[in-house]
Amino acid sequence: MSASSDDAAAESAATGGAIVELSNVNFGYTATPVVEDITLRIDQGEYVAVVGPNGSGKSTLMKLMLGLLRPDVGKARLFGEASHDFDDGSRIGYVAQHASASKEMPITVREVVRMGRFPHVGFGRLSAEDEAIVDRALETVGMTAFANRRVTKLSGGQRQRAFIARALAGEADLLVLDEPTVGVDAESVDAFYDLLESLNEEGITVLLIEHDLSAVTEHAERVVCLNREIYFDGPTEEFVQSDALSRAFGTAASFLGGSR
Template structure:
């Protein structure tokens, strides 16, 4: 098992021996991985395997008990070039009531903006371009609550793209998304990858993203059980049920309180 990969020059993400506990419960036990630029890395595993926690650890959103994470060669604690990263969290982590599509996508530019100053022309252009990229041009005035789950997911991708990132980090972008929108998302990601973007994607199933994946890291109980080509990914149990798909097509989470634990692989509070 490759637990201590040597650092290649210019890795966009490098994790060494990452240990994370949430609420006193150990979730990750020494995870190491490295992602070269221009590649698409899938983080896979069954529910509760720790894949969401891993992606949050890679972004510095949960503290490491042991080990280290580097983004673009800088330790995550000292990393400041956040506009290089476009983060697409799980939709269930949002609390948007009547925000419009335009407002959500515009917030992706905040890393470039100064406090108290209005949006620049470039901020507006990049937000519009990002929305066009996901095929939702002209929907700026629509409220998020009126979009389908798949459309909301595309808006969140546009928000990440508005920052003009070099690395896209997506957490379960296909969860609760209908087949048509899954295809649309895959096409967007394919276009971005051909433009040279790197992507780290937490996936429950590869779905239409499969042909884009350069490599897969599979977690089982907080450890790496597979790190290599996608073709070698073993079948994992628990794929047929998807607990993240609400029966109403994804509208409920906008109006009902969502437990903040929900996006931690059900491992308890952080």
């Protein structure tokens, strides 16, 4: 065994297949903590949904996982490395909340998807093989017919699929989606979740932040319910039976048939 495969073996033994690991993480933008005492592990191949009321720290938690923010206390690891040191962007497909940064960009769907190849080619040109990977990603998300359309001309659902295609073109093994279906029509939402489910079946780890609880209970295998702290972390069936939702959401849970 070479030294490098020893290192790899030692690292995989240390992380045990964990893609994301948070240990006793605290974080606040100011002196007020936004998330507290978060311990969480996500393994390869899981489909995990994070739910919680507005302002409960979901997007913050995700940024801590991805190393976009650093914990004040505790540790965040991504693919076995300290999250803030992790720099293999190609392994992660991130669809941000309100994926609208591109709204101002006069670029086509295909150009967005080609960006997924950039971490693989450095400053080099995309090869024919890269372009074929782009084609396949467009096909997988059903956007081939829209390849030459400007992203500004897409519906919300189409735009989200273009961003997923970019992640697929990058051959990401972790897809992170922050409220991806806000502003997307109901029919496209169903198609979107079908797509996520089939990608997960192919082995891609899916981490979904979602406000739509019915989507979560229908699709995710595991739910993390957050409101500053974790109120629940376990199988979706158990979450539905538990009182975590009303404890975490308080009176906001009334829209689900609570007491108000």
